[in-house]
Amino acid sequence: MALELIDGLDDATLAARPDAVVNLAAAELYIDRFADSARHAERALGMARATGHGQHLPTLHACLSTAWSMHGRLKDAADLLDGALEAARLRDDDQGLAWMLFNRTHVAISQGDLDTAVASGRESHELAQRIEGGLISGWAGFWYGSALVASGEPARGIEVMLEACGGEEMPLIPGGWRVTCLDGLSRARIEVGRLDDARRSARLAQELAAQMPLPLARAMGQIAGARMALADGDAAAAVEPALAAAEACRSVGALAPAASAQVLAGRALGEAGERERAVSLLQEAATALEEFGALRERDAVDQALRRLGARVQRRSRGSKGGDTGIASLTERELEVANLIVERLTNKEIARRLFLSEKTIETHIRNVFVKLGVTSRVQVARAMESAERIAARAT
Numbered sequence: 001m002a003l004e005l006i007d008g009l010d011d012a013t014l015a016a017r018p019d020a021v022v023n024l025a026a027a028e029l030y031i032d033r034f035a036d037s038a039r040h041a042e043r044a045l046g047m048a049r050a051t052g053h054g055q056h057l058p059t060l061h062a063c064l065s066t067a068w069s070m071h072g073r074l075k076d077a078a079d080l081l082d083g084a085l086e087a088a089r090l091r092d093d094d095q096g097l098a099w100m101l102f103n104r105t106h107v108a109i110s111q112g113d114l115d116t117a118v119a120s121g122r123e124s125h126e127l128a129q130r131i132e133g134g135l136i137s138g139w140a141g142f143w144y145g146s147a148l149v150a151s152g153e154p155a156r157g158i159e160v161m162l163e164a165c166g167g168e169e170m171p172l173i174p175g176g177w178r179v180t181c182l183d184g185l186s187r188a189r190i191e192v193g194r195l196d197d198a199r200r201s202a203r204l205a206q207e208l209a210a211q212m213p214l215p216l217a218r219a220m221g222q223i224a225g226a227r228m229a230l231a232d233g234d235a236a237a238a239v240e241p242a243l244a245a246a247e248a249c250r251s252v253g254a255l256a257p258a259a260s261a262q263v264l265a266g267r268a269l270g271e272a273g274e275r276e277r278a279v280s281l282l283q284e285a286a287t288a289l290e291e292f293g294a295l296r297e298r299d300a301v302d303q304a305l306r307r308l309g310a311r312v313q314r315r316s317r318g319s320k321g322g323d324t325g326i327a328s329l330t331e332r333e334l335e336v337a338n339l340i341v342e343r344l345t346n347k348e349i350a351r352r353l354f355l356s357e358k359t360i361e362t363h364i365r366n367v368f369v370k371l372g373v374t375s376r377v378q379v380a381r382a383m384e385s386a387e388r389i390a391a392r393a394t
Contacts, residue, residue: 003036011047018047022056025063030175032216032252038067042354049351057087058096064354065103069110070254072292075332077107083356098127098136105143109150110256112296117147125164138165138172142181149188158188169204176217179209183224190231202228216257219248223261226268235271242268259288263301270308279310286312326386328370336363337371341380 006014006021014021021044028037041064048057061084065077081104088097101124108117121144128140141164148157165181166172173181182205189198202224209221222245226238242265249258262285269278282305289298302312329337332353339349346364350357368374371382 006040011043011050015047015051018044018051018053018056021047022059022063026059029063029066030177032176032214032254034067034070034253037063038071041067045354046351054087054091057084058093058099062099062103065107069107070256072255072259072288072294074107074111074256074293075330078104078111079332079353079355079359081107083350083359086356086358094127094131095136098124098131098140101127102136102140102143105140105147109143109147110292110294110297112294112299114147114151114296118144118151121145121147125160134172135174138170141165142170142173142184145188146184149184149191154188154191158185158192161185161188168200176209176212176214176220179205179212179217179220179224182208183220183227186224187227190227195231198231199228215248215252216254219245219254219257219261222248223257223264226261226264230264230268230271235268238268239265239272255288256292256294259285259292259294260297262288263297263304266301267304270304275308279305279308282308283310325371326382329367333363333367333370336360337367337379337383340364340367340376341383343380 002020002024006024021040025037025040025044028034028040041060044056045060045064048054048060061080065081065084068074068077068080081100084100085097085104088100101120105117105121105124108114108120121140124140125137125144128137141160145157145159145161145164148154148160161170161181161184162168164172170178170181170185182201186198186201186205189195189201205224206221209218209224212218222241226242226245229235229238229241242261246258246261246265249255249261262281266278266281266285269275269281282301286298286301286305289295289301305312326334326337335353336349339352344352346357346360349355350360353360364376367379371379373379373382
């Protein structure tokens with residue numbers, strides 16, 4: 001009912017109560033409606049920027065970056081959060097800053113940017129401890145701990161997670177997201193060889209997931225069980241739960257967790273001796289991870305493929321290492337260049353892409369360097385020339 005009511009209102013009417021669409025976007029994030037959450041957060045963000053009312057921006061940035069991350073739009077989420085961090089520092093908003101920092105930590109881990117993950121995680125954790133001991137503190141500690149685990153300090157990471165999240169059952173993490181955190185704790189404990197502790201965390205994740213009528217929570221419970229089965233040497237028992245989890249994640253648009261679940265299934269199949277099926281699943285997952293910009297996890301999949309004797313040939317879309325001119329632009333730079341052709345100002349481009357003007361300025365500088373130009377007019381000419389050449393070739 002709330003969705004239909006809000007979708008039926010125009011922006012001018014809804015601007016009188018922007019908290020309605022903000023609260024809807026946040027609620028949708030907790031019930032696995034990631035596409036709807038992103039759609040409503042984008043709408044509310046556009047309204048906030050148009051009216052100059054910024055009190056809801058931290059919530060909107062958190063909702064939108066999380067929804068985009070779940071869908072695999074890691075670069076978009078990182079750009080959005082970088083702009084949000086700039087704004088929070090300018091407002092001297094410690095709570096908002098801590099909130100944006102732990103979200104940035106999450107995205108940086110997914111991207112494999114561990115230097116950023118550890119730095120933002122540490123700042124978020126320390127800041128949250130000073131200002132409050134509840135929800136933000138729990139999340140900040142979990143993601144800082146996760147960054148430490150990923151960067152080679154699993155024992156310290158586990159300690160931070162447990163202290164910040166309230167102990168073994170992680171009670172400070174709300175809703176179905178606690179299943180994800182319990183799985184993260186179990187995974188860290190597997191890394192340090194504490195298998196009994198890891199089983200306890202995985203069991204808690206599965207028990208909590210069974211109480212949740214949410215596909216993603218149940219999928220994360222299945223992933224925790226599959227990961228534990230693989231660690232215990234029962235690869236065959238890990239395959240079906242991991243595959244089921246991947247399908248459940250895809251059903252709600254959580255494409256990034258789906259790819260990770262598929263990697264787990266592929267690894268299990270490889271250890272169970274089903275090489276051909278394992279290679280197929282891992283190659284498909286690696287393609288998705290590269291598309292998302294999750295290059296560290298993709299590299300780990302490539303290593304698994306090599307161990308199975310499969311040939312790996314791939315290059316990151318974002319790097320465009322051997323290309324020049326228009327072909328050297330990343331997708332975001334190309335998007336900005338096309339908006340320059342439309343004669344949009346930096347402010348208008350930032351509003352269209354939900355990024356900060358400073359981020360847009362950085363993209364434009366990169367475009368100038370790669371195209372060898374010094375003005376927006378020359379960018380437009382280069383883009384139009386490339387289009388004419390492509391049209392003639394067609």
